[in-house]
Amino acid sequence: xxxxxxxxxxxxxxxxxxxxxxxxxxxxxxxxxxxxxxxxxxxxxxxxxxxxxxxxxxxxxxxxxxx
Numbered sequence: 001x002x003x004x005x006x007x008x009x010x011x012x013x014x015x016x017x018x019x020x021x022x023x024x025x026x027x028x029x030x031x032x033x034x035x036x037x038x039x040x041x042x043x044x045x046x047x048x049x050x051x052x053x054x055x056x057x058x059x060x061x062x063x064x065x066x067x
Contacts, residue, residue, distance in 0.1 A: 002050045007057045012065070015058040022051045 002022075007015065026047040032038035 001046055004053060007054055012061050015054055019054045022047055022054060
């Protein structure tokens with residue numbers, strides 16, 4: 001689980017990399033679920049929310065940089 005404080009310390013490039021890594025992790029979890037290898041299905045929800053959290057902070061940083 002990624003918290004907002006550590007995400008806010010990263011720059012835009014770091015956040016983009018974090019989102020990409022989280023999306024890869026989420027894809028892997030989805031494939032495990034599809035093949036019935038995933039035992040902890042709650043991790044899908046956690047990664048989905050981490051992606052949303054990182055994207056929100058990324059959008060905030062981009063908006064402040066544009067102003």
